[in-house]
Amino acid sequence: MPDDDRQDGHFGGAGGGSVVRPYGDTTGDGMVQTSFTLPVPPGPKAEGAALQLAQKMGIEPAMVVHSTGIGSGGGAAGDSAAFTFFVVYGSVRHLVDLDAVQVEERAYPLLSPGEVNAAVKTRLRRSLVVLGACIGTDAHTVGIDAILNLKGFAGEKGLEYYRELQVANLGAQVSVPELVHAARARNADAVLVSQVVTQKDAHLRNTRELAAAFREAMGESRPLLVVGGPRFDPAMAADLGVDKVFGRGTTPGEVASYLVHALVPEEEPA
Amino acid sequence: MSRLQLDQALVARARELAARAAAPVVDLAATHTTISVERAQLRLAGLTGTDPVLGDGEVPWVNRVVDAVRDQVGLEHGVALPVWHALGSGGTLAELAEQVGAGTARFTVPEGAAADRAREAARTAVGAGIARIDANRARRDELVATHGDPPRRPWIYLIVATGDIHEDIPQAQAAARAGADVIAVIRSTGQSLLDYVPEGATRTGYAGTYATQENFRLMRAALDDVSAELGRYVRLTNYASGLCMPEIAVLAGLERLDMMLNDAMYGILFRDINPIRTFVDQRFSRMVHARAGIIINTGEDNYLTTADAVDEAHTVTVSQLLNERLAHEAGLADWQLGLGHAFEIDPAVPESFRLELAHALLARGLFPDAPLKWMPPTKHMTGDVFRGYLLDGFFNLAGALTGQGILLVGMMTEAVVTPWLSDRDLALRNVRYVLEAAGNLHEDFAPPPGGFIDRRAHTVLTEAVDLLERIAAHPQGLIQAVADGTFGITKRAPDGGKGLDGVVVKATGHYDPATELLTREVARA
Known part of the structure; x- marks a missing residue:
């Protein structure tokens, strides 16, 4: 029961303990803010409904600080249903145990473009061949373009800027067989795929299909498979059958650093 | 409305260069047709629906008919002449489509008086679609007059x-x-x-x-x-x-x-x-x-x-x-x-x-x-x-x-x-x-x-004119500029990309009733 958590006495914050609570303006106050819509016409009953939801979410006491009707909507509720939008503030009873938090921390150093080039040149002694594409029906090349295009992303130049990386961007709606064929023909060291469209988990399905096709066609000699997109969970790589998953906000420098880590030998060849 | 005082000589130069850069593109349209332009003729003439037998029933009849014409006589003359020639002996477009589905339709490119008759029939059929478009435009005007535009x-x-x-x-x-x-x-x-x-x-x-x-x-x-x-x-x-x-x-x-x-x-x-x-x-x-x-x-x-x-x-x-x-x-x-x-x-x-x-x-x-x-x-x-x-x-x-x-x-x-x-x-x-x-x-x-x-607006306009100068300097204007990667870093060659197999060079005597009817309107406007 969440209520039991209160009894362990940790209120976290500056004390250096491993248990923390959300911070509004006082250590341990547990304050959070959330917003949501209920398919209920505005009024006292709607506010009561919002409070009930907040309470079930662990927000107690909760304050409905704003509610407003948003007219007739659509979808399953039918077009005569009115909706109410709420903003709720309140204190959550939950505690966060930092010791129990598991994240994938970057297992490799972040390198500058100069360092990436130097590592490839001295330790691999040939250029690294990188192939990028959007697969399936996904026509949103914005992700792969941000990583590969010279222009880059978030102030970092894209992989095309790296002298020792030989980059080809196949663009949008490349079929998996086409991508396998291109990877083989170009002797790609790494294949980068971005997926933006997530409707009905298309990004996950497409990624599994990609991994299976490479496994079947090339087995152990397959290139490094890297996927990325705003809705991917970086912890899913093994589950999806790829080597690495990048999530929202990944920059070209992070990808280049990972490629060096994964594909370039640690030491110069003797 | 706030307006900038743009350098009118520069504006005129920009438009002149844009016209020059676009000219080769206009020529392309005059000398080529595509499978989709040809299918559009049949859609204007009212052909709808899909072939229920092929695939999962997703292939439209317009695709089936255009593909059949292309297989039998090519598309250099357009789809209208062979289709309305085939209809000369009676029947509707929908019935002809079903014959295509059954593999029994036979197409030829008519000549002489037969071609004149096919052209006339095609013009009438496609003209019906254009009349519907005209009626819709009039209906929109009417509804806007009734309900009003946004305030x-x-x-x-x-x-x-x-x-x-x-x-x-x-x-x-x-x-x-x-x-x-x-x-x-x-x-x-x-x-x-x-x-x-x-x-x-x-x-x-x-x-x-x-x-x-x-x-x-x-x-x-x-x-x-x-x-x-x-x-x-x-x-x-x-x-x-x-x-x-x-x-x-x-x-x-x-x-x-x-x-x-x-x-x-x-x-x-x-x-x-x-x-x-x-x-x-x-x-x-x-x-x-x-x-x-x-x-x-x-x-x-x-x-x-x-x-x-x-x-x-x-x-x-x-x-x-x-x-x-x-x-x-x-x-x-x-x-x-x-x-x-x-x-x-x-x-x-x-x-x-x-x-x-x-x-x-x-x-x-x-x-x-x-x-x-x-x-x-x-x-x-x-x-x-x-x-x-x-x-x-x-x-x-x-x-x-x-x-x-x-x-x-x-x-x-x-x-x-x-x-x-x-x-x-x-x-x-x-x-x-x-x-x-x-x-x-x-x-x-x-x-x-x-x-x-x-000053910023003037700078951008000047840079635009410079880029247009470079595009217009190409003998193939915009087409070559696109191939050279003038817009961003993507280079797109005229013989690359998806859909090239649907492009056909028109023969002399190619007939496209829709463009004929629409061009007449452009000339009048």
Whole structure:
């Protein structure tokens, strides 16, 4: 029961303990803010409904600080249903145990473009061949373009800027067989795929299909498979059958650093 | 309306260069046809439906008939002569299609008096479709007169995209009730690369809803209902782009859509569709839009989602000038040119808002009679929805201050989720607040000559003219410029890309009744 958590006495914050609570303006106050819509016409009953939801979410006491009707909507509720939008503030009873938090921390150093080039040149002694594409029906090349295009992303130049990386961007709606064929023909060291469209988990399905096709066609000699997109969970790589998953906000420098880590030998060849 | 004092000699030079750069593209359209242009003829003549036997029944009869003509006699003469020659001995287009399905249809290219008879019959049949487009245009005028236009500019443009037409309809109606003047139904991802138009009411799109004639009809009827309820004509938008651009344009005309996305180069640069295919298809589709009284929306905002909005601002201007030229040439009037641009400058750039105003005013000054389409920030929407809401407010303010014609409503959840009901409601509240609080601020806003905004606009125009000089210097103008990667780093060769196998060089005596009827109208206009 969440209520039991209160009894362990940790209120976290500056004390250096491993248990923390959300911070509004006082250590341990547990304050959070959330917003949501209920398919209920505005009024006292709607506010009561919002409070009930907040309470079930662990927000107690909760304050409905704003509610407003948003007219007739659509979808399953039918077009005569009115909706109410709420903003709720309140204190959550939950505690966060930092010791129990598991994240994938970057297992490799972040390198500058100069360092990436130097590592490839001295330790691999040939250029690294990188192939990028959007697969399936996904026509949103914005992700792969941000990583590969010279222009880059978030102030970092894209992989095309790296002298020792030989980059080809196949663009949008490349079929998996086409991508396998291109990877083989170009002797790609790494294949980068971005997926933006997530409707009905298309990004996950497409990624599994990609991994299976490479496994079947090339087995152990397959290139490094890297996927990325705003809705991917970086912890899913093994589950999806790829080597690495990048999530929202990944920059070209992070990808280049990972490629060096994964594909370039640690030491110069003797 | 605040206007910049643009260097008129430079403006004239820009238009002259745009005309020169576009000339080879116009020639291409005169000398080539495509399978989609030919299928559009049959759609105008009323052929609908799919072959139930082939595949999962998704292949339209227009594809089956055009493919059969191509297999038997080639498309160099067009589809009209062989088809209406075959109909000379009686029967309907639908019956002929079934013969194609059964493998019993035989096509020949008629000559002499037989060709004259086939031409006449084709002209009558295709003319019936054009008459329906004319009737729809008159009906729109009538409905606008009855219900009225939106009470102010810019028109508020909102997107729905559930993938299911029956979910889209109540969402679109709700959006209209909440203040939207224009509803755009985003297409299913990947439809642009389908070489056929799906049929019927559809419920299974990816990140959008398929553009089909039936979906068009259902949504237009729903918006007619809500227009009557609101006392304001609510416009409907879809996408005449991709491999079936000419057919989609025809379906839009037949079902009284009001605006269509229709860019001269978007498919080439962003979808890797063959340049010749695109240029031939876009000319035909623009002639249809001109006739149908449809406002086109061009896609310049897309450049700025991949290129830097400051460094590459002039490519937007160049593309607007080329789109204008190609639109005028196809018969579109200025009021039909929703030339695109976008609020995509990195907010971290100092003076970013003043730069945005300069770019928006440059477009306003260059195209004073066009209903410019103003696109919201997407590239620098980070998932911080609070910051995004502020940025959208500034975008709305820039739109009001610079007299934009069509304002696409920005969502604070851009790049996070497809808009929720509450996102759309908040976004419309943002627009309403800005327009009600500052909608007439342009009356007081006059950037001084020689000031920051004036100088920036002049710089962008100068850079645009320089780029147009380089494009026009190519013997093949725009076609070569696209191949050389003049727009961004993508190079698109005339013999590359998807859909090239659907391009056919016309023979002498090629007959295209639709273009004949539409050209007559252009000449008269």
